[in-house]
Each structure stands twice: as structure tokens, then as C-alpha cells.
Amino acid sequence: xxxxxxxxxxxxxxxxxxxxxxxxxxxxxxxxxxxxxxxxxxxxxxxxxxxxxxxxxxxxxxxxxxxxxxxxxxxxxxxxxxxxxxxxxxxxxxxxxxxxxxxxxxxxxxxxxxxxxxxxxxxxxxxxxxxxxxxxxxxxxxxxxxxxxxxxxxxxxxxxxxxxxxxxxx
Amino acid sequence: xxxxxxxxxxxxxxxxxxxxxxxxxxxxxxxxxxxxxxxxxxxxxxxxxxxxxxxxxxxxxxxxxxxxxxxxxxxxxxxxxxxxxxxxxxxxxxxxxxxxxxxxxxxxxxxxxxxxxxxxxxxxxxxxx
Numbered sequence: 001x002x003x004x005x006x007x008x009x010x011x012x013x014x015x016x017x018x019x020x021x022x023x024x025x026x027x028x029x030x031x032x033x034x035x036x037x038x039x040x041x042x043x044x045x046x047x048x049x050x051x052x053x054x055x056x057x058x059x060x061x062x063x064x065x066x067x068x069x070x071x072x073x074x075x076x077x078x079x080x081x082x083x084x085x086x087x088x089x090x091x092x093x094x095x096x097x098x099x100x101x102x103x104x105x106x107x108x109x110x111x112x113x114x115x116x117x118x119x120x121x122x123x124x125x126x127x128x129x130x131x132x133x134x135x136x137x138x139x140x141x142x143x144x145x146x147x148x149x150x151x152x153x154x155x156x157x158x159x160x161x162x163x164x165x166x167x168x169x170x
Numbered sequence: 171x172x173x174x175x176x177x178x179x180x181x182x183x184x185x186x187x188x189x190x191x192x193x194x195x196x197x198x199x200x201x202x203x204x205x206x207x208x209x210x211x212x213x214x215x216x217x218x219x220x221x222x223x224x225x226x227x228x229x230x231x232x233x234x235x236x237x238x239x240x241x242x243x244x245x246x247x248x249x250x251x252x253x254x255x256x257x258x259x260x261x262x263x264x265x266x267x268x269x270x271x272x273x274x275x276x277x278x279x280x281x282x283x284x285x286x287x288x289x290x291x292x293x294x295x296x297x298x299x
Binding site for chain 1: 212215216218219220222223226228231234235236251255257258260261262264265268269285286288289290292293
């Protein structure tokens with residue numbers, strides 16, 4: 001019994017659903033949050049974050065307090081998850097890491113062949129997971145391939161007729 | 171009846187399943203497993219990344235209110251408050267979506283709503299199977 005407890009301690013806090021008592025305590029605290037006034041929430045904030053609440057918005061305080069309560073009981077995201085989230089967020093600001101993590105929604109599934117006729121010759125490009133293959137060479141962009149074919153600068157998506165795919169953003 | 175029939179009928183059992191909130195036609199699991207590894211929906215990644223970015227800005231104090239974020243992003247406050255929730259999904263769900271790349275069965279809107287549920291309930295709502 002003692003050993004089981006010790007092992008549990010070593011593995012960090014249990015995941016949600018692993019420990020009934022812990023889940024019940026957390027659910028009770030989340031329910032209590034809903035009953036609080038904004039002032040009580042701000043006091044709770046000071047207790048849990050050790051700082052003043054950033055504003056007086058009830059939904060905002062409630063969501064973040066609920067998260068904090070659960071983080072203290074179950075633990076937060078793994079270091080790996082946080083690193084990935086940071087990298088994804090940085091990518092949005094044009095600070096790409098080694099490699100783009102968010103795929104371009106216009107890009108077709110790997111293995112797709114794109115065929116484009118130019119000057120009476122058919123050119124075939126294969127979509128790879130991290131780029132494109134054309135005449136045995138690997139390219140990072142379709143524009144580079146379009147340039148190799150035509151000798152002039154083209155928008156690669158447009159040259160291969162992919163411009164209108166995946167236009168809708170979230 | 172001189173010539174043999176020329177048509178061959180190939181039957182592949184396809185299933186309609188929800189992926190990223192949209193119904194998709196999917197081949198059976200053994201064929202799916204043989205194809206290229208699942209890539210996460212770029213829209214989902216982008217939406218979560220945006221939400222995480224807003225959360226970081228609020229946590230660092232670069233933006234004090236949702237209104238600051240909305241102005242900087244050129245969107246409305248309700249948009250921010252709805253999709254900011256994606257950054258407050260349970261760590262378990264975030265890990266499954268981002269690292270293990272489990273397909274999410276909810277639309278972005280419903281995924282954002284699911285973030286408000288207690289962590290114990292989130293995993294079953296977001297993934298089926």
C-alpha cells in the first residue's frame with residue numbers, strides 16, 4: 001500500500017479520470033467557481049496565481065481560474081506540448097523554425113501527381129511530404145519548378161492550378 | 171455467350187466518419203494504416219496556434235484585454251473570446267491533437283465550446299473510437 005502511494009507520487013499527479021476522489025474534488029471546486037461573485041473570483045485569483053487579476057471580466061476569469069485549478073490538480077501540458085505550441089505560434093508571425101509545422105492547406109496529399117502542359121510538353125510533379133519532386137530533383141516550392149519549366153517567375157500554385165483550393169480560413 | 175464478361179467489380183467498404191467536424195469518406199482501417207501517416211488538419215493547427223499566441227500575449231501582459239488583441243488582429247472581440255478557448259483545452263487533449271495527431275471529430279466551433287468542460291470529460295467529447 002505504502003509502495004503504491006510512493007509510486008503514484010513518483011509518476012506525478014494522476015491524469016483526469018484516474019483518481020475518483022481527485023476528480024470529485026476538482027468538479028466541486030469548478031462548481032463553486034460558478035457560484036462566486038467577481039470579487040470572490042479576484043480573491044481566488046490572487047490566491048492561485050499570486051498576482052492581481054488582470055481584469056473584471058467574469059467569463060475570462062472563470063475560464064482561466066478553472067484551468068488553473070485543474071492544472072494544480074492534474075499538472076499542466078508536457079514540455080513537449082508547450083514547445084510545439086510555442087513553435088506553431090511563432091510560425092504565424094513568420095518566425096519559422098527549421099521546418100514549417102503547419103502545412104499549407106492548398107497542398108494536396110503526398111503522392112499526388114500534378115500535370116501541367118507547357119509549350120506542348122507535359123510536365124509531371126510529385127507532391128512529397130515536405131516538398132515536391134520534379135525530374136528527379138527535390139524542390140521546396142512549386143514556384144521554383146514553374147521557373148525551371150518556363151524560365152520566368154510564376155506563382156507556383158497558380159501555374160499548377162491549385163490557387164483556388166483551400167481558400168477558406170478558420 | 172461467346173465472350174467472357176469484361177467488367178470486374180471491386181468492392182471496397184468505405185465508411186463515412188466525422189473528421190475535423192466534417193463528414194469524410196474513409197477506407198477501412200487496414201488500408202488507412204498502409205497509407206501515409208496522418209497529417210493534422212492545417213486549419214486546426216493554425217486555429218490552435220493563434221489561440222496560443224493570444225494566450226501568451228495576455229499572460230505576458232503585452233495585451234491587457236481581449237479588445238487589445240482583437241484590435242491588433244483586426245477581428246472582433248466575440249471572435250477572440252470564442253477561439254481563445256482553444257488555448258485552454260485540457261493538456262491531454264492538446265497533446266493528442268498536436269503530438270499524437272488524433273483526428274478530432276468536432277468542428278472548430280464545437281471544439282472551442284468543449285474547452286469549457288471539465289478536463290475529465292474533454293477527451294471523450296473530442297475523439298471518438
